[in-house]
Amino acid sequence: MAAKYAYYPGCSLHSTGSEYDVSFRAVCEKLGIQIDEIKGWVCCGTSPAHCTSRLLSLALPYENLLLVERMGATDVVAPCASCFSRLKTAVHEAAEDPDIAGQIREVLDAPLPESVNVLSPLEIFNDGTPIAEAVTKQWPGLKVVCYYGCLLTRPSKVMQFDECEYPMAMDELLASLGIATLDWSYKTDCCGGALAVTRTDVVLKLTHDILEEAVAVGANAIAVACPLCHVNLDTRQTEVEQEYGTQYGLPVFYFTQLMGLAFGIPPAKLGLQKHFVSADALLSGVRED
Amino acid sequence: MEKEAGKMIQSCPTTQAQSQLAEAVLRESGQNVNLCYQCRKCAAGCPISYVMDYKPAQLIHAIRLGMDDLVLNSKTVWLCASCETCTTRCPQEVDVAKVMDAVKITALRRGVKPAIPQVASFYNAALANIKKCGRMYELGMIVGFKLRTFEFFKDVGLGMKMFRKGKLRMVPSLGGALTTLRIFRRVKNVEKKNRNA
Numbered sequence: 268m269a270a271k272y273a274y275y276p277g278c279s280l281h282s283t284g285s286e287y288d289v290s291f292r293a294v295c296e297k298l299g300i301q302i303d304e305i306k307g308w309v310c311c312g313t314s315p316a317h318c319t320s321r322l323l324s325l326a327l328p329y330e331n332l333l334l335v336e337r338m339g340a341t342d343v344v345a346p347c348a349s350c351f352s353r354l355k356t357a358v359h360e361a362a363e364d365p366d367i368a369g370q371i372r373e374v375l376d377a378p379l380p381e382s383v384n385v386l387s388p389l390e391i392f393n394d395g396t397p398i399a400e401a402v403t404k405q406w407p408g409l410k411v412v413c414y415y416g417c418l419l420t421r422p423s424k425v426m427q428f429d430e431c432e433y434p435m436a437m438d439e440l441l442a443s444l445g446i447a448t449l450d451w452s453y454k455t456d457c458c459g460g461a462l463a464v465t466r467t468d469v470v471l472k473l474t475h476d477i478l479e480e481a482v483a484v485g486a487n488a489i490a491v492a493c494p495l496c497h498v499n500l501d502t503r504q505t506e507v508e509q510e511y512g513t514q515y516g517l518p519v520f521y522f523t524q525l526m527g528l529a530f531g532i533p534p535a536k537l538g539l540q541k542h543f544v545s546a547d548a549l550l551s552g553v554r555e556d
Numbered sequence: 557m558e559k560e561a562g563k564m565i566q567s568c569p570t571t572q573a574q575s576q577l578a579e580a581v582l583r584e585s586g587q588n589v590n591l592c593y594q595c596r597k598c599a600a601g602c603p604i605s606y607v608m609d610y611k612p613a614q615l616i617h618a619i620r621l622g623m624d625d626l627v628l629n630s631k632t633v634w635l636c637a638s639c640e641t642c643t644t645r646c647p648q649e650v651d652v653a654k655v656m657d658a659v660k661i662t663a664l665r666r667g668v669k670p671a672i673p674q675v676a677s678f679y680n681a682a683l684a685n686i687k688k689c690g691r692m693y694e695l696g697m698i699v700g701f702k703l704r705t706f707e708f709f710k711d712v713g714l715g716m717k718m719f720r721k722g723k724l725r726m727v728p729s730l731g732g733a734l735t736t737l738r739i740f741r742r743v744k745n746v747e748k749k750n751r752n753a
Contacts, residue, residue, distance in 0.1 A: 279692075320661065
């Protein structure tokens with residue numbers, strides 16, 4: 268039986284991270300995984316909500332979980348690490364604190380769904396899906412560091428996703444496709460997230476540290492699972508180079524794009540042309556048909 | 557667990573005389589800062605602490621001492637990137653990131669001017685956008701942010717390039733707008749009712 272999930276793309280996957288959306292859809296199609304986008308989904312509220320109102324930050328995710336329940340689905344997949352974190356936090360807090368659960372019910376005027384599982388794409392692909400069978404292309408020259416960022420694994424008691432300080436889920440997934448991944452110590456270090464808008468200096472410093480370490484261990488690409496990490500590492504990479512007088516030219520892929528490449532999906536259908544740091548030269552150099 | 561933390565404050569004689577600010581944080585976030593024994597793991601792991609005026613452990617201590625002015629006017633809480641490293645590593649299971657949120661919420665409620673006004677403006681612009689559009693409409697949010705901060709030329713080149721690459725939408729999708737308007741309104745009402753209760 269083909270796997271089936273409700274799909275919560277979140278705002279970024281409809282705009283700044285649209286490559287993550289198209290590549291995720293393309294990979295699911297290839298693997299026969301059915302994903303149905305939630306009709307009428309709303310923003311999870313992300314940091315601006317939880318920094319200003321706890322109730323708002325929990326009610327917005329729950330509105331989406333109600334929509335999932337009304338679709339008749341029990342599993343919802345949220346590729347954006349921030350959405351994934353906010354949906355899981357809402358479920359965790361409502362379960363821990365009956366008072367806040369009551370307030371969320373009051374706001375949404377509905378009983379809260381009890382049996383909705385919030386999943387990351389990394390979980391659904393590592394769930395016994397026969398991924399290796401779909402591989403048609405080898406990329407032997409790729410040396411990738413997997414950058415998980417903050418919110419996939421933290422806080423561990425809420426996320427319960429992999430080992431919070433040194434996760435391996437993305438490394439294992441890419442390794443099963445024949446893509447080499449490297450050990451490094453910045454897997455879960457923060458890129459500065461939304462401070463890019465307000466305190467760009469902080470984000471340039473943090474992304475500089477991450478890029479330096481990636482190059483130091485010999486990587487020629489970075490894999491990410493978060494649209495905010497991607498914006499900071501890819502779109503601001505030139506700014507980092509200018510600020511610190513360095514030269515990286517390090518392509519940053521969503522891990523779903525690397526899956527697509529291994530499955531032989533054309534780069535244009537994976538949104539690679541939207542990246543600021545082009546991967547063309549790297550890919551033509553490491554490709555083997 | 558949050559309930560237990562609350563009980564602990566009442567039953568422990570050494571923490572009975574706790575500051576009003578610590579109580580406000582507890583009410584807002586369920587977090588009992590009196591559990592902190594200053595191991596400073598939160599400060600050591602914080603990627604942003606190098607620009608903070610007070611390290612997370614210092615801020616927690618100031619909350620315990622009831623130093624309202626220092627805490628509510630600190631840059632620390634507005635610079636926090638919510639990366640959750642402190643929360644994950646705290647041996648006393650104090651959710652430090654949640655404490656940061658609770659301090660911001662308390663400062664806003666008491667009408668304290670945010671120490672990093674751009675960050676507060678960013679939150680306001682984003683929330684106004686989500687409320688009206690249902691989903692984040694980046695172009696609209698950025699315009700709203702610039703109108704609030706007067707930083708009209710920041711990141712314009714970057715924005716243009718993102719637009720050319722098809723990374724920004726021209727028009728908002730208003731699918732969930734009625735839903736978010738309703739949720740925002742009702743959240744405000746429920747919060748008001750609980751504060752008066």
